[in-house]
Amino acid sequence: MKHPYTYILFILLTSIVFNACSTKKDKFINRNWHALNTKYNTLYNGNIAFEEGREELNNNYRDDYWEILPVERLEVTEDIKLDSEDNNPNFIIAEEKASKAIQKHSMDIKDEERNPQTDEAFLLLGKARYFDQRYIPALEAFNYIINKYNYSDKLGEANIWREKVNIRLENEDLAIKNLKRVFKYENLNDQEYADARAMLAQAYINLDSLGKAVQQLKIASYHTKKNPEKGRYYFIIGQLYNRLNQKDSANYAFNKIVELNRKSPRVYMINAEIEKIRNTEITNENQAEMLEFLTKMEENRENRPFLDKIYRQIAEYHLEQKNDSVALAYFNKSLRATELEPKLNALNYENLAVYNFDKNDYKTSGAYYDSVLTNLEENTKKFRSTKKKLDNLEDVVKYEDIAQNADSVITLYNLPVDDQIAYFEKYVAKLQAEKLAAAKKEENRITAGFAQFAESKGGKENKGKFYFYNLTSLGYGKNDFVQKWGKRQLEDDWRWSKKGRALTSEATGELVAANDS
Template sequence: MQGGFCNRYFNSDSITNRFRPVFLWVIITAWLSGCSQYSSKKLPVAYHDLNAHYNAYVIARDRIREVERYRLKTFQENYNQPLPILLPLDSTKLEPVRAQLEDAIKKASLVAERHQNSKWLDNSYILLGTARLYRQDYANAIEVFKYINTKGESDEEKHEALILLMRTYIETGDYTNGLSVAEYLRAQPLNNVNTRNYYLTKAYLHQKRQEYAVSAALLDATFPFLKKGESTARLHLIAGQMYDLIGKPEQALAHYQKVARNRPNYEQSFYATIYSIQGGRTSNERFSRMLNDRKNNDLRDKIYYTMGLLEARAGRYPKAIEYWKKSIRETTTNTTQIPYTYQEMGKLYFEKVQDFPTAKAYYDSALALLPQQSADYKALAARKIYLDEFVDHQSTIQTEDSLQKLAQLNPAALDRHLNEAIDRKLKQQQELLAKAQAIAAQAANRPATTSDIPADQRWVLYNPLLITQGRAEFTQKWGNRALEDNWRRSQKETSAQLAQADATPQTAPGLSPNVQQGSVPAALSEAERKAQKDALYATIPFSPEALQRSNQRLENAYYHLGKLYKFQFNQPEKSISTFETLLNRYPNTTVKPEIYYLLMVSNDQLNRPSGWKDKLLAEYPTSSYARQIGKTGTNATPTATGESAANRTYTEIYDLYKANNLTEALSRAEAAMSSLTGSLIEDKMALLRVILIGKVRGVDPYRQALIEFIRDYPTSPLLPRVREMQVAAEQPTAKRK
């Protein structure tokens, strides 16, 4: 059996001709002495070293290198975000080189199976773990790297495996274990290669944790171990970005200047210049030269975007918007810049111009195109929620006010007004159709490549921006669907049923069926005009019941709009005017105590004297808002003994909560609330009660308790956390802590 085993290797085609005489002598000798992979004799060890090296390790190493070259070649940098120090792992993007990974795993495993006494055993295990890591098979990768650290013979291979183990922990989000491995390696005598990889991996870990100062310092320690080239230029660019993030522009500029000295590619050189200009560290006179440089034809959108940033910082907002619109128009096939441009436009309208409906429109466009894994996506989505709510309430006020005014017109004036509204709508549809036909005709007379048509003037099928946006919206709503007929249907029907169901034409949102079908009548028939007029009549609140419902909608809209101005947009002036309008129009509103309190707080924020505190104490002395005021008064300040007792009560109830005795904890919390009024931990106990309600009584009572907390403790420092809990509670699969 031993002879047959050796003969299989003797006949291997993978052994090169120049080693064939040596192999012949080694194999014959090994066959005479026994070629066990567990033997420690020189000849069997030499035989297994040779076979492990050339028949397994070298092939696996080359396969891994092919995969790494493919990752580097296909990775798309997003220069609108801090670049990742190490390329992120995505097994789906490695499908084209899946065969190479499988072959690397197969060949590296041969060493462990057949050549246990080979000096290439640890190296092959490292390749095996690396291949598992690239496939995102993290559990097996961790197992392999831990095995090398435990059983490996060479310290260098052990250190290499631990660095890869740290990388694996980073990819799984287990930063605690990653830091533990890093702390152990810090005390080890690493060679130059392992030192470089250790610094890079640890810098990546701190970058993922958004600890940019530590990450940048680790990168600075790495550069002495690096040679000039694109990869080093890229790391200087990243170091500059992180120094910018922590507010150290001098260090950032030094790294941007070093990019050019490390043989960068053109994009790296371009963005190093752009980042320097964005920080105000380089003269913006370079813009004209950059715009006229033919090499920048595909990057003009980024140049105009940067010009807009500088104008916005200087307070020249109309000019900033103009440049950002030019940035969008200059977009060619690469649309990655567009969502970030929309985001900046939305931010300007939100924070500076305070035009919230326009801000919402730009945020909508940004979210439709922004990758969900983007660092800005969650913050943008959260802000959009409040903007959606704002626009909805503002629209309700405008609509209901208009309808109530129409209800007061005499019949002749009302009929004339409705006719004018119908005519305006018809004219708008005709103008929209004419514009669509003109753009379609323009596109039809051009070649298939229409990148010279401005982005906002292109017909949809020739506009890469609209195509990308449409694809994003489709995927968000329907997911990834196969290209097939009737993809909306969860269950396929018969051909006759499909034909009948599809007989009704589908209309796109925002366009009337006539516009989509390519025709709008020059004038409406009497029947059509009457139908539209009847539909409008039905929305007008003529009856007392309809008027009451309209007023309820108005009251609710004013209330929520005022709170948005106060808490989300930090505009106390507009909050005051909104609440005062609410009180003037609806003096018997049920939320009057809260409105009094918020008016008092908003006036205090503006350092204005007001009588709202006295009105609240006089009209609603027992309300929770009166208690809030009482906390600040000297008469209501608890004694040290009272605070000590309050803290003891809270600790006892919290211990019950930790012991999972939830029902008793909730009962005691509700009983203790009245005794804690005015104490420093009243809001803390109220929050614990909210959490217990969620644990004991379910989702709906939990949501109501969150609303009551926000209403009763509007100045509590716990309010931001409660709002986060409220947002999470509204999610379908929300999990409360």
């Protein structure tokens, strides 16, 4: 009797599951079935892939602290990508999972979405496309949420992400207008409010409205719950104040980063300390304190990844204090410590080039300017100005060499005859000594080669044989002959290079023609 009940129960459960799988029925079981499958299956795996992709981007991204940092850490290429192009496989997986969730679990009944997780699927779809830098398809996904899901709890987030896309597409004015509308009409939580203010600041930075950007970043730094974001926003505020030539306000922002200490990435704190030093005028009162602080930064083991910038700051300090030799040493230490920092290399080489130029060492200065060029991007204003300096410097070096040669000739011409003879005799002796040294070096090389051959298996096999059967002796003799006589034809009177060679008469000491017959 148990089997019929089991069979009936199986049929009942199967029918329930089958009915629940339908996306056309607006029933409690249908809605929750598809919501659970969307959230804990496809979207769960998609979100994992998305976070892995973002982590990979963050690990590979390197900030350029010589320029104003972007609000968002994302390396952007110049080209706008389309659907057919992809980059990061994690974002492709996230997009596929989001698309699968939409296709299999969307419950669009009477033009209304009944699956409460579908809007999250569209949000993930847009985010994956955004970080894959396919902004037009991403914009479509965010617009779909805004236009379709009027009562979604993701509406505010979708609006913020849409304006991120507009900023990437250089539609800053539109982004500012839309973000102001979001603040007025949407209910945002603190983190969403901070994100929106930060993106509004980015739009103002792009439009060079730095004062307005500062105000937005102050609000964002107050509302964000993420300490790494706080540190980044404070640093950008400091950079903006520096651009506005408000050094005290900039240092106040940099001090906020120092106060965060380990709550924020150390890279922000180190760069903030360096910026504070640059903003501080060195006087007799703070000179020793400044050097002591820089020395502590150099000796702190936690600062090893940042020694390239610390060394450069120490070099600039000593250069300002006229300690030239120490400054040059630290510029070179910075160059040796630098990894993947072409702008830092360019700055160090430029300092060395300027120093040698001021010392009238134009050749060395030109070599350093050449190194500056290798660390700059072509088709930039800095590259063109440096190239012009180098070209002018090469002309200076050329004419300086001509002038030096002319001065040398004039100086020699003005010497007494005896001094001129002594100079040329000394010069000829030097040339002869160099020639003899070169010949001796070559002879030693050949001798060493034969000695090595003699110790080899082939050399030992020929040891003790008749001269012309001994390969070692024969080879040495042949080379010795060529060195002494050169290459001669096998003929009579081979010793004379010219048949009409002049000889000295032993009787008279006069030159006579040699008889070659």
